[in-house]
Amino acid sequence: MRMHAKLGLYIFALFALHQGHVEAGVITWADWTYPSDQLSVATVSGLGSASLTPQGPSTKAVNAGIFQFDNANFSPTTLSTVGWVRGLNPNAVWGYTLDLSGLSSTEGVIVGFGNFGHISGDPQWRITAFDASNAPVALSTLTQLGSFDHTWVTNGGFQFNDDISLDTNTGLFSIATTPGVNDINSDMMLFSLHSGVSRIHVESVAPYLNDDTHNIVVGKEITTVPEPSALLLWCIGGATVPLFKIGRRNWDQSSKFQA
Numbered sequence: 001m002r003m004h005a006k007l008g009l010y011i012f013a014l015f016a017l018h019q020g021h022v023e024a025g026v027i028t029w030a031d032w033t034y035p036s037d038q039l040s041v042a043t044v045s046g047l048g049s050a051s052l053t054p055q056g057p058s059t060k061a062v063n064a065g066i067f068q069f070d071n072a073n074f075s076p077t078t079l080s081t082v083g084w085v086r087g088l089n090p091n092a093v094w095g096y097t098l099d100l101s102g103l104s105s106t107e108g109v110i111v112g113f114g115n116f117g118h119i120s121g122d123p124q125w126r127i128t129a130f131d132a133s134n135a136p137v138a139l140s141t142l143t144q145l146g147s148f149d150h151t152w153v154t155n156g157g158f159q160f161n162d163d164i165s166l167d168t169n170t171g172l173f174s175i176a177t178t179p180g181v182n183d184i185n186s187d188m189m190l191f192s193l194h195s196g197v198s199r200i201h202v203e204s205v206a207p208y209l210n211d212d213t214h215n216i217v218v219g220k221e222i223t224t225v226p227e228p229s230a231l232l233l234w235c236i237g238g239a240t241v242p243l244f245k246i247g248r249r250n251w252d253q254s255s256k257f258q259a
Contacts, residue, residue, distance in 0.1 A: 025074030027110055028220035032081040034063050040083045042218040047103045050218050052083045055203070056094025059087045064215055065154030069188070070161075072148055083216035087208060095125075095203025098216060100193075101132065107195040108221025110145070113202055114164055114188030115152070115215040118175040123206035126171045132198040139168040142197075145190040149181075150215075160185045172205070188215060 030042035030050070040052040040061040054061045064084030069077040087094040100106050116125055129137035149161040163176045164186040175186045202214070 027074050027076070029076070029079050030218040030220075032063070032083055034061065037062055040216075042083065044103060044109065044218060045220055047105060047109070047220065049102045051099045051102065052085070052096060052216055053099070054085045054087075054094070054096045056087055057092050059085065059094045059096070061085050061096065064152070064213075067215060067217075068151045068153050070149040070151055070159065078153075079217060083218070084213055085216065086211070086213045088211055091207045091209055093204050093207055095201060096214070096216070098200045098202075098218070099198075100200070101198045105195055106193045106197040109193045109197075110190060110217070110219040110221065111193060111200065112148075112188045112190040112217040113214065114148075114186050115150070115160060115213060116164065116173060116175060116186040117184055117210060117212040118162065118177075118186060119184050119210055121209055122212075123204045123208060125173045125202055126205050127166070127173065128171055128201050129197055130199045130201075131196050134199075137197055139166065139171055141194060142168075143192040143194075145192055147187040147189050150188050152215075158182050158185075160187060162186045164189045188217065190217075192221065 028045050030044045033041050037060040042050045064082040067079045067082040085096045147164045151159045159181040161178045161181045165174050
């Protein structure tokens with residue numbers, strides 16, 4: 001019984017680590033600069049720079065100030081600067097392009113888009129991705145990290161918690177209202193990229209009838225760290241393996257002497 005219990009604990013430890021029940025993510029967020037109201041630049045540590053340019057009449061890229069993710073499973077959750085694109089001209093199609101060609105690699109790069117307004121009558125937003133040859137990148141190959149609530153600290157402390165999802169076939173974002181906080185703007189959706197993603201474009205699918213602002217974040221890959229309890233299980237499980245082997249060997253040897 002003792003041997004089986006130890007083996008079971010070892011298997012459980014392996015299962016807990018494999019499932020990643022509790023993991024802490026670490027992201028190195030990019031610092032943004034704003035050379036003009038038509039260009040924002042994100043410097044990603046060790047990889048280079050990405051640029052953000054708006055498209056559409058009277059659309060600007062400016063500093064969004066301090067921004068905080070709420071109830072997130074990664075750290076840090078507070079960013080000193082965030083890309084911010086604002087469409088000021090009603091009844092126009094507008095969007096923006098995140099150019100990643102200045103990065104040495106996009107493997108494990110984190111990008112996020114959101115704070116989409118969804119007042120009745122607002123059109124949906126579509127995302128497309130391209131490689132260096134301008135060929136489309138299948139959205140299904142981008143790892144979706146989830147829809148995250150956030151607080152815009154320097155813009156009145158407004159909190160946003162309306163869930164956002166993506167149809168990877170059409171590229172369309174959808175927003176579901178979660179009552180209780182701000183009910184007209186969406187969460188942020190974060191993605192982890194693979195190598196070879198050169199450009200990402202987000203645009204309204206029809207003329208937009210209201211002013212709106214979007215937030216864009218860029219960071220360096222997430223490093224997952226097992227929680228101490230899972231690590232302890234791993235150590236205990238690992239320690240039982242030699243005991244199991246010894247017990248098995250002794251059992252095999254004793255059985256040889258039985259008639």
